[in-house]
Amino acid sequence: MKRKYFFFDIDGTLTSSKVFNLVPESTKRALCALEAQGHFVAIATGRAHFRAKEFAQEHGIQNMVCEGGNGLYFGGKLIAYEPLADDLAIAIMKKAEALGFPLAVSLTDDRIRLTKDERFVKQCPGAQGFVELQVEPHLDLDALHHIRRFMIAMRPDEEAKLPEIKQIGMMRYDDSFVIVEPDDKYKGILRMVKEAGGDPQDIVVFGDGLNDRKMFEQAPFSIAMGNAIPQLKMLANYVSDDSDHDGIWNACVHFNWIEPK
Structure with a gap:
């Protein structure tokens, strides 16, 4: 299977849309399964680095586009940051x-x-x-x-x-x-994929909110959560279930990126 580069928004995508910072068990299993299949897994968030880092470390995620596209956290370290003009x-x-x-x-x-x-x-x-x-x-x-x-x-x-x-x-x-604050996550995603030696055509993004709009407009493949705002669903290549009902797991199974269990 060709390696994909998955980027997940945090709030309302990786986490419950109802309980702050709660990551459903099916989402945790999906991320582990994607990595086991050899895929690249990363966060794409508008959160400041210090906030996003806490979340990433808690859930064992080593790669992250943060600061709305202006920060790169690769292999567990912040490798680049661009302040506002x-x-x-x-x-x-x-x-x-x-x-x-x-x-x-x-x-x-x-x-x-x-x-x-x-x-x-x-x-x-x-x-x-x-x-x-x-x-x-x-x-x-x-x-x-x-x-x-x-x-x-x-x-x-x-x-x-x-x-x-x-x-x-x-x-x-x-x-x-x-x-x-910056809201062009896709700028950081392209830099991250280049850093990882990947092909931008293999990027897959997941999101639910307004600050995911630019990456949905530019990514080759985008998946909106069932709890996403209507504008994002219209831009998405696929709309999954909401984050509280196995949305990430179900989408990954649907596209055969992981095997159902």
Whole structure:
């Protein structure tokens, strides 16, 4: 059997769509079976490296595209990382400030987000358990370098005021803020397959959410979970069952990548 290069989103794909970070037993068996057949198995996630690394190590996964395509974790080590373009990120943040939207910016590979005052803290209580907010009154946007991602305190109906964020990418987990971060996982997938000495035509991607859209548009073969958003299902070559009902296992059996047991 020709070697395939499988890339799996984490949330809602490898994990349950109902229970955070819970990986179904059938999914674990599928990943082990794929590797036993000689296939390449990797994660493709928008998560920051430190968050994704914890998940990968817990589940024994050695390869990962993280940071929305800007980070490569190969053989259990981070081998490449590309921060945001400073000029673009700073220009967007300065415009957000001019519009009155508080900010919180990430410069390090951890939960810390820097913000100028208490406004972001007060306007985005939902961010408190997700990140560690540190108030830095003298934070100078023009002096920032190696920006990893940033958060803007604005509602969904205010996003049209900052169309520039689409030049980077965005995710929203709460109505009070948006996270501006890379979302081209497929860029990292191509780099990973090259690193592994593979053929891009043998790439298979699995996903369920909005930040999987670009890799579904570009990958030669894509599989949407049953719990995926409608836009992704329309782009997919195949739609499997949802993540809580053996979606990955069933898809791999369907295409004879693993044997049913």
